Amino acid sequence: MKRVTERLSQAVTLHQRNQLDAAEKIYLEILEDYPRHADTHHLIGLICHEKGDNQAALAKIERAIGLNSTVSLYHVNLARVLSGLGRDSDAVFSGRRAFDLDPMNADNLSDLAGALIRTDQPEQALEYAIRALTIQPDLEPAKQNLASAHFEIGVRAQGAENIILAEYHYRAACKTDPNLVEALVNLGNVLRLQLRLEASLACYQAALKINPSLPEAYGNLGVVTQEMGDAGMALTYYNKALSIDPNNPEIRRNRSQALLKSGNFEEGWREFEWRWHTRHFKRFIRHWSKPRWGGHLLKGQTLLIHAEQGFGDTLQFARYLPLVAARGARVIVECPEPLQRLVASIDGVTKTCGFSELPPQHDYQLPMMSLPGVFGTTFENIVNEVPYLRAIKPEVEKWHCEINRGSAGFKIGIAWKGSANHQRNSWRSPGLSSFGKLFKIPGIRWFSLQKDDEDTDLLEFQPNLDLIALGSSVRDFADTAAVIENLDLVISPDTALAHLAGALGHPIWLILPYASEWRWFEDRKKSPWYPSMQLFHQPTRDDWVGAVDLMAQELEQLIL
Template identity: 35%
Template structure:
């Protein structure tokens, strides 16, 4: 007669040979004889992991009830829970395995992976480094560490990590593809493309590599090729949600919004909870002027991995209910321009009976004095006792049911400091003719800066127009260029005298027109009610809509759009013609 241990040995042999049905049948026979046998329960759970994960989890838990010291069972329960998307519970299982065996090299990467998914990147990287120290020859562990570094935007370190993984395993597909993504983030587009094509050459069915190549080609402006790559990724894997998202992004970059929206909806059919798909659909709908659904879908941004928002405040979020004197923190979540654009809703909160506390970036603190009481404008860390409810500024259009027709567009809603404006009026009074402010570049850290910013020399012809003086009000890394403009360019730089947006506002109040790219100064000057001319790339940000040279957000603003991707020359010719006409109309 075969003993239980002998039967278990035979079952494990089948299990290791991939004959799961035969192994499972023997485990069942053992459990009929010994229903609480921990090893049989554990191994039966492993055998059922892919087909019946809930039952697998139940069996492994029962095994641990019988023997809590079964280290491998804690590991495998963590694996099953990770498969089920229960990341926090999985991490707890891996921790218990490591507590029992601190050098358990199989549990460490599992724990690190879960911590990465939970956004705890520093802790995840520390655990991965422990795993690398225990198993320096394991390429997958090095790939996992590099993924953490990449998520933390430490791209140079990530590149080194991926190269270390590939040195151990030159055919590690994921490491090669991830390396290409890090290189793309560093702006090394040609290198990224080479790695992606190498991955595809080795495995033409590698959907993620086709999709990554599509993103790289899109960033290089090769839009039709990008579309083809995303379509090929979906041929390789019709269930690849990210490729539908990326295909939508490529179509949106071509201003083919109906097709972009269709792809985002397809992504959501596959993964209804996808925050990226909801956000992207929202952006496409808003760009198309479909505000009602667009604002709802745009809320997906708050769940995206890269969302720079205060998501975990231990106070309730305002959802539109009556306020009855409660203090509502309206906090910034994205760029300076977004804060300027959407602070217009602060008086509407007050009209609903709320007391506004405005949390903005330090550079805006002085400017915002005209929006709410000065003592209600905060920057940096906001004390919890300063507010009762909170909401992100960009969620206010949804809560107020904003449509194209109901945008609160009365300007000005921001104002320069009178004394400061008077000082600048005196400073600029010697300059006769048309006084034109210039901002040619946005923040280099902006995701679309390569498409929206120009070089200073592109504006040289404007400075030579008669009856016109060009002033630099540029801030940021490019402002120093105004001190030594290109040869023959007449430009007066005011940049060094600008400390924050209150200074820019006072200067703008004394300019006849501000010419700028799509950056925060455009929003500032629009909010001040100043004549503002904004130069837009072919595929603009969602707030500018399509097919119009005005904007319902800022009545005094005029938009100059590219007619072809990357063609700023024709845009500047139109700006030059319009400035020439405006300058000629002034009295000499």
């Protein structure tokens, strides 16, 4: 046995010097004499693994464990082989067995963390990576796995819209591994969602210092600079991103927004079609088994126009439906149920249907927001004839009685926020308290056009403010249209209500953030989409009070 020990020591020395064939020859000779020698089976398995033959390695190490299952190192290396074979779930099992036998093996703890990450168990991976670094603080693989675990937990939290938790884990990932560009980019993304734009910008710039060829970072720089109000610089960043990754659908869709905001409609509408290749829009693809309409004459054929995105988008682009009908089409519009009565009133619309029902037989189809591109819309020829939506007369008469009860006065309907489901709702919504200066102007009767009558803002202000709530009595947009027709003015943030008032040709004052959406363009007081609409931008970022001050000056001149 002494001779076996000497021969094994000789083979291990050769093995450590990477003389694998010479070492393997001695190991095999030992097994000829001692076929149940577990260490030798294990060491041959390691040589197979190092040569890239993980299947042979698996057989040898499993044989060693069959001979002696109490050696932690056997299980450690079995886990590595299993991971090499793509069997990470089995690797986790073997890593846990090794941990039971030797809980102080930092390498195994790190390996186990890596396997747990690859099997989508980042919370457990975090625990084992921390254990590994407690034992061996300078273990680089453990640091990398700790950073990866934080990153993956951050991704989960962000997907669940827990932005604060996501930020914590992305920051922890960046602290552990400052070169983890994915964490820097994602940290920038969650900071942007919190409207912390300068901090977001710094993250993308830091990512580009590590990897100057990262298209996502350039693309996100474009998004942030656009949200800061600089569409020209945004285009520069988008173009740089696309020079690296020309077919990135997310970047191309974002670029379309900057092009449209800059008034470059021809290229903007073309780029806008890339939305259907993005992760978000792919799930909304419908009816594409039918040919896409390209604008040609239809001569009595049926065209299905299907709404997309928000209520406001549908109301804005419904202006094209009479033009579609003028091409000879029988026009069917698929749209959300709250819009159906109103859309059915548009000239040329034959029928409406909801998303949950099977649409009538049709020959062609087109997403509604593709209509401007089909009709070759430019900034100079925007279709802006209003009204193209009409309130239902009996509904208008009903609301006339309701609204004109009580004292006389200039009647203003107001909304102060959009849907809570909108990702950027806090960015576009001033809140009721921002309008305090307007409520002090005498001679006005105020009507709340918020749908949620029980809103905490309304409950807080109602005792001190003559603000009449109408929301609970309003069933759909047709009802809202009838209400609007009985008011003198509507004041709203960038929500569907503003589009509705504009499409009715009714006076509407739209309050906007400093860097508004593409459709409102830059530095304009009037909207080319809606002749009856006046725009009030924040004079500086986050300055709703400044925008309301401008509005108050106009309102005093209007009614006093």
